[in-house]
Amino acid sequence: MKSILANYQLSFVYGNPSEEDVKDIHFGKQGYIYEEWLKTKVIDGEAGYYICGPVPFLRSIVTSLKELGVNSEHIHFEYFGSAVNL
Numbered sequence: 001m002k003s004i005l006a007n008y009q010l011s012f013v014y015g016n017p018s019e020e021d022v023k024d025i026h027f028g029k030q031g032y033i034y035e036e037w038l039k040t041k042v043i044d045g046e047a048g049y050y051i052c053g054p055v056p057f058l059r060s061i062v063t064s065l066k067e068l069g070v071n072s073e074h075i076h077f078e079y080f081g082s083a084v085n086l
Contacts, residue, residue, distance in 0.1 A: 011041060033057075035064045045069040054081030 011028025014021050021027060029037060042049075042065065049070060051061050058077050065075055 007044070007047065009041065033061060033064075035067070038064050039068060042068045042070060045071060046074060048074050048076060050076045050078075052078040052080055055079060 010026045012021070012024065012026050013028045013033055014030055017027065017030050022030075028041075038061070045068070047070075049065055051058060053061075058079065062075055062077065066072065
């Protein structure tokens, strides 16, 4: 992907990473994503931001990205988490 996109960044954030996770080139951090850390990743409000995770996580990150000046049309997300009974 990096060979196609000049300013490509990928960061995996884990609550409880394995030793293998930590060694991964895309390991970003352990624990929660706070706005201060996110500020170091948001370098362009016009870039595309792709997030996946459970709903509470998505709400938090999308809100923070908007507060950092990222336009909604540049924020893309996909929900994953526990199945919900309908």
